[in-house]
Amino acid sequence: MDKYKVGMRVEIVGHSDGFWNSYYGAKVLREYIVEDADLKHIRPDPPESFDVNYRLTVGDDVDVYDRDGWWRGEVVFDELDDELMVYFPYIVGDDSETFGTFPYDDIRIHQEVKQVGKGFAVGYGV
Template sequence: MNERRKLLLHEKVEVRQLEEGLGGSWHPGIVIGVSESCRKVRYDELLCDTGKSKLIESIPVTGAIEGLYQRPFVKSNYRGRIRPRPPSPEHFDVKTSLSFGVCVDVLFKEAWWEGVIFDYNEGGDERCVFFPDEGDERKFKLTDIRATLEWDEFSGHWRERGVWTLVSLAKEHKKEGHIFQLVKRIWSRLKVHYGFMKMISEWTCGAYCLW
């Protein structure tokens, strides 16, 4: 048995949904089946079409999750589909404050949705969050927000995603004023541009040289 293999039987995981309306949302579940390059997951809350039982889905996994002994080449725009449950704040020392542009996860409808802090209200009990996958924004209680952590499928380590690259670039060109509108306007055009789809494709890509 490969001891480097990850996400094994009975492990609690989160799976990122790809369907329209659920883009960027990570849903909790448990691994109930393990096969080569695949994990069968039963979701905690998502139901099957009949609505009478929990949804079970087979999720393809990478060679890194399967326990490769050499780190594979990973494109800078890679975005994982399945991961362990992220560590709690008690077990991971988050250095990033929830300032404008920081990538966060928001607890909404029993799933964690990837978004970006979109205000300067750092002392408030609520924060405005923009969701690039779906293109909408709304306010959430601070207790339902956590800093986004990315999982390295090869090493198994976690790291903070930090500030959205598009926000960092916008700040370089516009120090004051309506930066919120600028970022949203650029993103609405960029996400459907052929060059973006070919070179970057995912808003979570952190490679400055590609942007």
Template sequence: MGKYCVGSRVEIVGHEDGFWNSYFAATILRDDCIKFLVRYEKLKDDEGQKLQEEVGLEYIRPYPPKIPYKIQELDDVDAFDGCGWWRGTVIHANE
């Protein structure tokens, strides 16, 4: 049994131009041992339906838990903007 199974909530790293280092929430619909079929929570296809895509394991990470944390300057963070997560570094934190 693998790390992810059908029904798991995960994040998929952006793997097309303009989306590198961003992450998008998705649910695994199918696992055929080589590729996973996922359905994104926010991304839509041309017909306005939730986008589905086959991705390899290298594009999947676990959905993050909710952990209270005080953000500090120079922390590496993922920030939610639009419909995905983007990597960044904190340059100023309110005390």
């Protein structure tokens, strides 16, 4: 686990039924995993922001903060005052579970964080 140091902020990627493509903030306390978490399900925290002037719009790949985690979705409607409507293709359920309207403060552009050598690279909306 040499790429994750004690004290480092990370996200645990949900990988069980009902939690696919959700991300939960955590902090490395020790260099072993107490909970059943495979290293492939851990990533460093994505950078706080990208371009603060960027306006999210229809088709953007986003993460929405809801139910204590970040859930991956796609913006499907952006003509509301302070909110966006998001579709969650990875959630199986009725429309009330697969679509939702959220304030901008609870939405971030989706970022894929991948290890490159001894560091990490971030790709936006991948």
